[in-house]
Amino acid sequence: MxxxxxxxxxxxxxxxxxxxxxxxxxxxxxxxxxTAAPQPIELDHNALFHALRNEAxxxxxxxxxxxGSASRVLLRDVQMHPFRNEILHVDFQRVDExxxxxxxxxxxxxxxETSPAVKISGALVSHVLNDIDIxxxxxxxxxxxxxxxxxxxxxxxxxxxxxxxxAGVTLVSHGKLDPVVATAVMPRAHVEAExxxxxxxxxxxxxxxPEAKPAEKKEAGKxxxxx
Numbered sequence: 232m233x234x235x236x237x238x239x240x241x242x243x244x245x246x247x248x249x250x251x252x253x254x255x256x257x258x259x260x261x262x263x264x265x266t267a268a269p270q271p272i273e274l275d276h277n278a279l280f281h282a283l284r285n286e287a288x289x290x291x292x293x294x295x296x297x298x299g300s301a302s303r304v305l306l307r308d309v310q311m312h313p314f315r316n317e318i319l320h321v322d323f324q325r326v327d328e329x330x331x332x333x334x335x336x337x338x339x340x341x342x343x344e345t346s347p348a349v350k351i352s353g354a355l356v357s358h359v360l361n362d363i364d365i366x367x368x369x370x371x372x373x374x375x376x377x378x379x380x381x382x383x384x385x386x387x388x389x390x391x392x393x394x395x396x397x398a399g400v401t402l403v404s405h406g407k408l409d410p411v412v413a414t415a416v417m418p419r420a421h422v423e424a425e426x427x428x429x430x431x432x433x434x435x436x437x438x439x440x441p442e443a444k445p446a447e448k449k450e451a452g453k454x455x456x457x458x
Contacts, residue, residue, distance in 0.1 A: 235294040235301075236282065238262070241271040249320075258318040262295065262304060265325035272297065276318060283309060283318070287374045290336045292326055303369070305332065326369045333403055335362045336373055340413065342381040348415035352385040355418055359411045363391060364403035371399035378412060388414040 241252075241259060249259045258276040263269040282288045288306065295304045308322040326332065338361060348354040363376060376394060383389060390409045391402055404410075 233294065234282065234285075234288055234291055235296065236274065236278065237296045238272040238274050240298060241273045244271055253317065253319075258321060260321035260323065262297070262302075262323040262325060265327060267325065270297070272323075274321070279318060279321065280316065286337055290334060290372070290374055292369050292372060293323070295323060302326075303328075305334065328369050331366050331368055332372065333364060333366050334372060335364055337362045337375045338378050338412065339375045340378045340380055342379055343383075346380045346383040346415070348380075348383045348385045348387065352415075352417070354385040354415040356380060356383065356413055356415050358413050360391075360413075363394070363412070364405065365396070365400050366403050367397075367400040371397065373397050373400060376400075380413060383413070383415050385415050385417060 238260070241248075243252075252259050252273055253276065256276050257273045258279050260272045260274055261269055262272055293304050293306065294301050303326040304323040305326055306321070307324045308320075310319040310321070311317065312319055338358070340356075340358060343349060343356050346356070348356060365373075365376070367373075376396065378389070378394060380389065388411045391404075391412055392409045394402075394412065396402070
């Protein structure tokens with residue numbers, strides 16, 4: 232998906248200038264990277280706010296029009312107001328087509344309902360990760376990575392190494408060599424019900440008959456023939 236937006240050069244900086252800009256319906260930002268110097272910019276707040284609601288806007292190469300020219304950029308950071316739907320600041324990075332980039336891309340889980348874990352066992356699938364770090368050239372950047380759960384069974388976990396990545400894309404690990412992406416577990420209520428049933432069955436089972444004691448020896452005087 233190709234996203235295009237317009238930015239304007241920002242001549243005034245500082246908190247006061249940013250407050251005035253936001254009151255005028257603008258959002259302050261900056262674009263950096265490449266061989267050019269960092270450039271303070273401003274954008275239409277409402278247009279940017281609606282664009283940020285699109286998942287692909289966060290993991291796509293964007294076309295930014297600025298001062299009559301177009302450049303390709305990545306969204307790198309967004310600062311939001313703590314309790315208002317207001318963008319405080321946004322950062323973009325210029326893209327070099329020949330250099331690999333590191334990005335977080337969202338994970339899209341598919342075929343969960345038809346997996347043996349859900350369809351046969353009634354398990355719950357936990358999405359441990361919602362996005363994952365990758366490295367690739369800008370032209371190979373995917374909007375998302377699909378996670379196929381068709382073969383997931385109860386008690387099984389799918390690791391990052393099991394993901395099918397597009398050509399030219401590699402995973403970027405941070406400490407954990409092979410993090411869990413999704414796992415299938417039985418609902419707690421189901422497990423507790425099975426445990427309760429097993430306990431009741433054990434309690435209802437008849438007690439084992441006590442082992443018979445060996446017959447007591449008869450008194451020697453009664454068994455011996457009278458002499």
